[in-house]
Each structure stands twice: as structure tokens, then as C-alpha cells.
Amino acid sequence: MNPPQPYPIPPAALRQDRGWFWRFLGRAYLKHAGWRVEGPFPEATRYVAIVAPHTSNWDFPLGVALMFAVDLRVSWLGKHSLFKPPFRRLFRWLGGIPVDRRASHGVVGDCVKAFETTPHLLLGLAPEGTRKGVSQWRTGFYQIATGAQVPILPVAFDFKEHVVRLMPLFQPSGSLEEDLPKIQGLFRDAQGLRTRPEA
Template sequence: MKPAAAHPLPPAILRQDRGWFWRAFGKAYLRLAGWRVEGAFPEATKCVAVVAPHTSNWDFPLGVALVFAVELRVSWLGKHSLFKAPFKGFLRWLGGIPVDRRASHGVVEACVKAFESSPALILGLAPEGTRKGVSRWRTGFYQIAVGAGVPILPVSFDFAEHVIHLMPPFSPSGNLEQDLPLIQALFREVRGLRTRPLA
């Protein structure tokens, strides 16, 4: 097993001090589970982080451990049904924003406005939208990035190598059909906890 690498820190404006306990907890989780972080956060203070593949509920605590370890201030969209007592307050503290997928109209526009009104923002999204296999990624992440004029940060959870890989940011051209295969290709060799082909 390779030793855990030093955690790359995001820009100061994107860091959130949650206290020493949560920082130590995140680092200990990654170390004891044998995970390491490769790559670095971009200098850009605004981006859409695309996390894939999403094949298991274990992806969430792994992502939370990373957020705690590097003191990252991040926002993410989650099913509204998850935001119920007793977890509602905790999920919002983690940056969660409830979204009703049955009435998702306006979500892209709301996220674009959030970028426009924030001095710094990382929005984390799982484009597969579900732990089950999908034939095509949801493209809201791309529409948000283009609308807000921000780069896309590809992040992979590789369970084969136990590596969280922060890839170089991708600047969308505005041509979805051209860019989507290029983004998906970055994850082609990454294995989630449950192996399945990537769309």
C-alpha cells in the first residue's frame, strides 16, 4: 500500500475552518482507509467539480473526509428527500442544497446566479445522478459551467488504486457534443467501488 500523500490545499478563500476535530477526522479517515490525494486544486476560485464514477453510498463519506481534511468550502446538490431530520442541519452544514428532481426547472439558472453573486464557489456534482448505470450523463453541470463562465474540475474516486485524483481544470468551449466525450474520457480507466461501464 502506498503511503498517503500530503493533502493539497484549496485557495484560502475556499477554505472553511470547521475546527481541529473535523480536520483530524478527515485526515484520519483517509489515512486509515488507505486513500491518498493526487493533483491539486486550481487557482481559480470558482469552478464546477465533476465527481465520477458514482457507484456506491461510500462515495459520500469519502468525499466528506476529503472536504474535512483540506478544509474545503464546497456546495453540492442532493435529493430533497435526504434533507430530513435528524440529518437536515448536518447536510446543510456540509454545503448541501436540496433539489427536488421532480421539479428541477430553474436549477441551472439558480446555480449560475449563485456563481455570479459569490466571490468564490466550488459546486460539486455527480453527473451520473445515480449509483446505477446510466446511458448518458446529466448535462446540468456543463450548462452551469458555461452559463457562469467557470472551468470544470474533474475529480475521480479510484477504488482500484485508492486515489482521489484532482485533475487539471477543463475549460468548456460551449459545444456540449464536442466536450462531453473529452470529459468522460478522463474517467474511462477509473474504477468505482462497484465495477460497471462508464457511459
């Protein structure tokens, strides 16, 4: 019998002990769904994590299971319409921050301020911004990272291999035109639950 798959351990500043039950639940979900986690968490405690590809609602429970399994404390942005009773308190507890996309011009600035006032912050974003096919990513994640002067952690949800892949930190150069193709290239081999047609 193979030994259980070890899980990467986030830095202490980014851990949140929710109790043994939630840790057990997260690890049970990953195990029975056949998922494994590759790569370590970086030692940094301030960065923007981008998750791709984003093609299904099943990406969310996978992310939550990972968060529970490794006691990770992460903040993430979600549509304000999701933060209504009876789910508002749950999503807040899970680290959710409601965002009104109709007035998104201030979101980047608010996130930059959060990094400036918080010594330890992991902000998770889906750069595709939607489960539907997109021809290009939203660039808010890059604007936040450069504005806050923090690195980017690429995280692939590869449904083909059933692997959550934590990649090395990417330090933005300040040139979106140069960096974006490089970042997108890191996800070239990752396949979402739903395959999108080529653009």
C-alpha cells in the first residue's frame, strides 16, 4: 500500500487552523477525487496567486478543498451577487471579498491598498474572469501585483492529470506585453474540466 501523498505546507503567516475536521474533509475530497498537489508553497507571504484554466464551477470546491487540506488562509474576489443570504457568511468565512464588476475601476486600487496595509496576504484570482471561453485574460491581477510590488504565484488546476500544480513565483517586470505571454505559457499543458475551442 502506497503511503499517503504529503501536502505542501504554507508559511506559518499564511496558515489558518480551522480544526481537524475541515483539514480531514479537504484531504478526503482530494484523495477520493484522485487529486494530488505538486510543488511547494513559496516562502513569501505577500503575493497574488492566479489559478487557471477556469472552465467549471467545480474549480471552486477544488480550491476550497486545497485550502482546507493545507490550512491555507487566502483571500479571493467574487461577484457581489454571490454574497447574499444564506451564503454571505460562508463565503466571507472562506476568504471571499465581494466585488461589483459594474464598478470595477476601483478594485485594483483597493487590492493594492490591502497589500500596503497587510503584512501577510495571499490574494487568489482567476485571470480568465469567467468560466466561458475567452480570447484574452483580464489583466487586473498583473496591475495589482505591479502596483503592490508583489510577485505572482501561478497555480494550475489540471483536470487531465488531476494535479494542482504550484509553480515558482513570477516576478513581474512591469511590461505587461512582455510578461503576459510568458505567464500564459506556464499553463499551456494544463487542461480544465471543460475543453475550450481554440481561439
